[in-house]
Amino acid sequence: MNITVIIAASLRTFTNRTPEVRLQADTVGDALQALTDEYPEAARGLYDENGDLRTFVSVYVGDRDIRSLKGVKTALKEGDEIYLIPAIAGGACESVISTDRMKAVTIEEKEIRRYSNHLQLKELSIKGQKRIMAGRVFIAGIGALGGVVAQHLAAAGVGTIGLADAESVSLESLQTQTIHSTRDVDRPRVSSAKDRIKKLNPLVNTVIHQEKLTADNVEEVLGDYDIVVDATDSFVSRYLINDACILQRKPEVFGAMFQMEGFVTILGYGDSPCLRCLYPSPPPAGIVPTCSASGVMNALPGILGAMMAAEVIKLLSGSGEPLIGRMLAFDTWNLRYHLVHTVRDSGCPVCGANPSIRTVQDMDYEDFCGLREDPDEEPIEGIDPEELARRLGNNEAITIVDVREPHERAIHKFPGTLIIPIGQLARRQKELDPGIDTVFVCKEGKRSILAIRTLREAGYTGPMFTLKGGFDAAAQIIFPNEGAWL
Ligand SMILES: [Zn+2]
Incomplete structure (x- = not known):
């Protein structure tokens, strides 16, 4: 098995400052043996004079301490990571106050x-x-x-x-x-x-x-x-x-x-x-x-x-x-x-x-953090809630896609929308009509931007808009007479 042994900073004096060692082993014991073969000094840090693992060194496979598994006989899987963490790692610190x-x-x-x-x-x-x-x-x-x-x-x-x-x-x-x-x-x-x-x-x-x-x-x-x-x-x-x-x-x-x-x-x-x-x-x-x-x-x-x-x-x-x-x-x-x-x-x-x-x-x-618009990318346009309310009132042909999660839709419903989670947009793009405007609705307006980017990458060319401010900003404007939402 290919194994990575990750060594805490305070034990690296024994491994020539190497933070990670890749080696082949079938058990934790084999891995530690291979490590000490490569870095004989490490044996001093890991084992006491009786050849037992020192108690101040914790050995983890993934996030499990081998003491809760089968100790050094713990079997390893391909790609497993072994962490060597001495009890002092994290250690007592000096006060930041003089x-x-x-x-x-x-x-x-x-x-x-x-x-x-x-x-x-x-x-x-x-x-x-x-x-x-x-x-x-x-x-x-x-x-x-x-x-x-x-x-x-x-x-x-x-x-x-x-x-x-x-x-x-x-x-x-x-x-x-x-x-x-x-x-x-x-x-x-x-x-x-x-x-x-x-x-x-x-x-x-x-x-x-x-x-x-x-x-x-x-x-x-x-x-x-x-x-x-x-x-x-x-x-x-x-x-x-x-x-x-x-x-x-x-x-x-x-x-x-x-x-x-x-x-x-x-x-x-x-x-x-x-x-x-x-x-x-x-x-x-x-x-x-x-x-x-x-x-x-x-x-x-x-x-x-x-x-x-x-x-x-x-x-x-x-x-x-x-x-x-x-x-x-x-x-x-x-x-x-x-x-x-x-x-x-x-x-x-x-x-x-x-x-x-x-x-x-x-x-x-x-x-x-990806918040600056790429000058080469076509800008993403938004539509104001007032404008959407007006167009809905005029019965204009417009597709509204709700990309919110089911539990969010259970609090505030937006009737008459097409419900498509972001993860399904690319494969369900045929449900959209590129001949008419499509408006995306999420809670605050951010996921709608991701939805439009996703569809553009998937090759959709129809006109797309985000609902500015998302459902939170639009609810009172588009549905002023709905009263309580729950
Ligand atoms: Zn850093």
């Missing part, structure tokens, strides 16, 4: 009471709490995830919390964004969050940035924060924040969620890879819907955000084992989780040995 800054913090009587839970923990104690109080943490995106992180960090007593967000609180978001309240609807999220933090802990200094992070402002906004939390909801922001953090040498606590699943890791710190090492490019625009377009189970940001806050507290206090070089992936619905090893790419364009990105100004993030 000793001088920690010493400059004084704890008053009222703070001893307020922070008594941490002071009683030997892992944190006075020094850990002082480092938390000296800390300056920046949170990008103050929606569901960022809101949970902000509340935990405020209650923990983080000295300064920076919040950046350009959006306002919406009614739809209240089910997941528990930092905001019903009366905050339509207020800027940063103002609502600042008020909540002040109520929770008036000792925290909150700095708000009511703007979108861009290549022009990110360096100045991140300024002298110690840690950056990425809780944004767009690939443009994520790659921008990643690059800025690497260039400014700031650790980034990364959290992402999709429906029932969450991911959390630390990027660009110690042995940790950066986002570009893990995902050199984002998925094509429109393929992965945002949370607002796909839904999220409301307790997920609570779980994930609290984990992210715990990572920040570990980095500030310099104790525990932060998720450095590791990523936790968990599925709340089936309650399964995987802790996978993450590996730095020495050829990474931003954190590698010879980086090509030396400033965020080097990058066009919109273009990188």
